[in-house]
Structure formats: structure tokens, C-alpha cells
Amino acid sequence: MSTGLFFHSDCEDHITPQGHPESQARLSAILDRLSQPDFKDLTRIKAKAASLDQIALVHSEEHISNVMDHVPEQDHYSLDGDTHLSPGSAKAALKAVGSVCQAIDQVMAGKLDNAFCAIRPPGHHAEPDQAMGFCLFNNVAIGAIHARKKYFRHRVAIIDFDVHHGNGTQTVTARTKGLFYGSTHQSPLYPGTGHLHDHGQGVIVNAPLAAGSGSRAFRMSFQERIFPELKKFDPDFILISAGFDAHIMDPLADLKLNEEDFFWVTDQIKQIAEKHCKGRLVSCLEGGYNLNVLGESVASHVLALMQ
Secondary structure, X not given: OOEEEEEOHHHHOOOOOOOOOOOOHHHHHHHHHHOOHHHOOOEEEEOOOOXXXXXXXXXXXXXXXXXXXXXXXXXXXXXXXXOEEOOOHHHHHHHHHHHHHHHHHHHHOOOOOEEEEOOOOOOOOOEOOEOEOOEOOOHHHHHHHXXXXXXOOOOEEEEEOOOXXXXXXXXXXXXXXXXXEEEEEEOOOOOOOOOOOOOOOOEEEEEEEXXXXXXXXXXXXXXXXXXXXXXXXXXXXXXXXXXXXXXXXXXXXOOOEOXXXXXXXXXXXXXHHHHHOOOOEEEEEOOOOOHHHHHHHHHHHXXXXXX
């Protein structure tokens, strides 16, 4: 078996305004790096679109309509100051969610060991009833509910190492018994959520990190706070919100991580998946905005999945 790479060219057709950090060039940088010989063994799979019923596993009818009905025929429509729609945004968003659900299906069927979804727009800021923070639909949260409902996976864990807290994913976890959400993130920083003692119906384990924190603080947060609780949770399936904007060279934050940290955390999560849930693991792209280091950061992540 192998590691799957899920992608669809529609995800490049979500066009943000000029100068916006969440641009289609992000995927170009990632796919260029993953086309190199050290990734020849990746199983490359063309993503399918999610259905609106799958989107509705997490999002309200009003929110879905607000996104789909405002997709412009040309130029842009702004849902807020950070989050924009272009003519290709609906197809991109449906392929992003569909990629995660399809990857879960393939892993559950035993066709893949694990998978990485090279998708955009990202998702972890999207609330059940609101798009925000570059995010339209919450790809990873929808995937988690999909895994629970379709495969009776009663304990699904989401690990999020994006530099920004996944407020939307936490909201879904807080409402849903049987979900686990563990997050390292810079604090204070957008969106201002992710406090140490947050709780809900699901298990929430936040590990906020101060600006300037580096590899040691990041790794200790996982080793001392998140991983012990994840092992206690004993997951049936693990999903990763893989953001690479905690890199020292990223323009939007200041956590000072490097490619070795992304390899390390992925390898640690993979080991837990192998021990607790037969290796069932799917990762999806969130942030990461320095095009000069994004490809290599993702490469480190995917190499850890492949080993």
C-alpha cells in the first residue's frame, strides 16, 4: 500500500485578489516539489467534488447558500475583508471537501495507508454558519463527521499545527461528543480563540504558544500536553490540519519552526495512528504563505507520511 496525494486543478481556480497571501501559487509551489523523484511512489488521485449533503454535515443551509449564491460571474465578491469568492470558488471549495472525504474512503477501504490532500481554499476557520479567515467550508471538520457517520468511527481526532487556531474546527468539536481537537498555535494572534482551558462535548486540547517560540516549545507542547490526551482518547481515525505558516520565514506569524519540526510532528502523529487506529490518517492543507519554503515544508510532511 502507499500514501495518496489528492488534488484537483479546480482548487487552483479559486482566485483571490492580487497581493492576497492565500493565492493559487501556493498549490503550484507544493505540486512542483511533490513532482520531484523522491515522491515518485506517491499514489496520485484526482479529487471528486463533495455533495451539498456532505457540506451540510457541518454547515447550515444559510451558510451554504450564502457562499454558493454569491459566487460571481467575474471579478470578486468579498464575504469579509479576508475571504473572497471568484468565479471558480464554488468548484474549488467542493473539490477541497471532496478530496478529504474521498481520502478517508480510500484509507478506510484499505487502498491507501494514509493520504495528503493538496487543497484550497483552506478550511479550519470556517464556522458552521460563517466563512472567515480565507476559509469557505471546514474541510477537516466535514471529513471528521463523514468518517463518524459513514464508517461508525466513534472517536475521530483532529490535530492542527497551523500557526492560527482553528476556531471553526473547535466549534464543531465543542458541539460533538466523540471528536478530539488538539491545536498548537501562536497566541495572541488571529482569530483570538484557542485558550488553554476551553472545553466542550468533544475533547479540546489547546496549546497556545507565545510569539518567538521555536522548535523546543512546539515539541514540548505536543509531548507534554496534546499527545498524552490523544493517546488517552484512543482514536479510531486521525485527521491533520496541516498548516505550514508556523515556519520561521512565514510572513503572517512568528513561531520560528522549520521543516524538521513538520517532519517530526507528522512522524509522531503517524506513530500514534499506527498504534491506536491501524495507521488510519488523512492530512489536509491549511496555511503556509511563504512560497520559497512552502514546497519544502510540505515535502517534509509528506515524506514522514510515506516512510
